Amino acid sequence: MKLKNHYIIVLIILSVWGGCISPPDDFPTIPDISFNNMEFVQASGADSLIITLNFRDAEGDLGLNARDLFPPFNELNYLTDDEGNFITYSNRPDDAPSFNNRDWVIFPLINNVEIEDTLWVSENEDYYNIFVKFFIKRGGNYTEFKWSDPPYFTTFNGRFPRMLEEERGRAIEGNIRYSMLSLGWNSIFRTDTLRLELQVQDRALNRSNVVTTPDFTLAQIER
Known part of the structure; x- marks a missing residue:
């Protein structure tokens, strides 16, 4: 769908409550997360911006695997006209965006047909x-830096794998270490003061609370 200037690496440390061990009474159905740590690691190739979150969930239905591509977990929605036909670039309406790697896809495979x-x-x-x-943060005010806008047409949203393969619900808690790799961290943000907001979502489409990181510059959290 798009050209990305980054990669995402996820490390999960997991505790499972099951069998004869009862989880604490306050484990939530909606995932609960909290901020743990933040690091910036420079390398000879892509640099890493790493966020660690704590999580708790009563059912353990967190995570998506490579096979989780069918609705509601499909990656793309293909837009259609009033007659139900796919909208092509050559027949795009006036309000359609110009070509970019986020809004247009070339020769897609739909239902195994190219x-x-x-x-x-x-x-x-x-x-x-x-x-x-x-x-x-500039002048005491926060402005969202939208990766989806030009010239990037990308996102740092991602997927982490299933924490429990079986569908039987079990309470889980642990850490998610979410590593966002890019060649552009320093060139884009330099000495800017930043903060991030993060959420996770379970397979029932319940979104967690929003976690906000402390303010930081890349130099302040460099490891």
């Missing part, structure tokens, strides 16, 4: 299960 055209698409947010927003 469509030999360029189609207008929208991103399905439920494809992801961790959501990240970036904010820059």
Whole structure:
């Protein structure tokens, strides 16, 4: 769908409550997260911005695997006209965006059939299960830095894998270490003061509380 200037690495440390061991009474049905730690690691290649979150969930239905691609976890929605036909770039309406790697996809595979055209698409947010927003602080005010806007047309939302393979609900808690790799951290943000907002979502589409990181510059959290 899009060209990304980043990669995402997830490390999960998990505790499972089951069998004869009862979880604490306050484990929530809606995932509960809290801030743990934040690091910036420079390397010879892509640099890493790493956020660690604590989580708790009563059912353990956190995570999506590679096979979780069918609705509601499909990546893309293909836009159609009033007659139900896919909207192609050559027949786009006046309000359609110019070509970019986020809003248009070339020769997509739909139901195992390759469509030999360029189609207008929208991103399905439920494809992801961790959501990240970036904010820059200037003059005491925060402005969202929108990766989806030009010239980036990308996102740092991502997916972490299933924590429990079986569907039987069990309470879980632990840490998610979410590593966002990019060649552009220093060139984009330099000495800017930033903060992030994060959420996670379970497979029942329950979104957690929003966690806000402390203000930081890349130099302040460099490891």
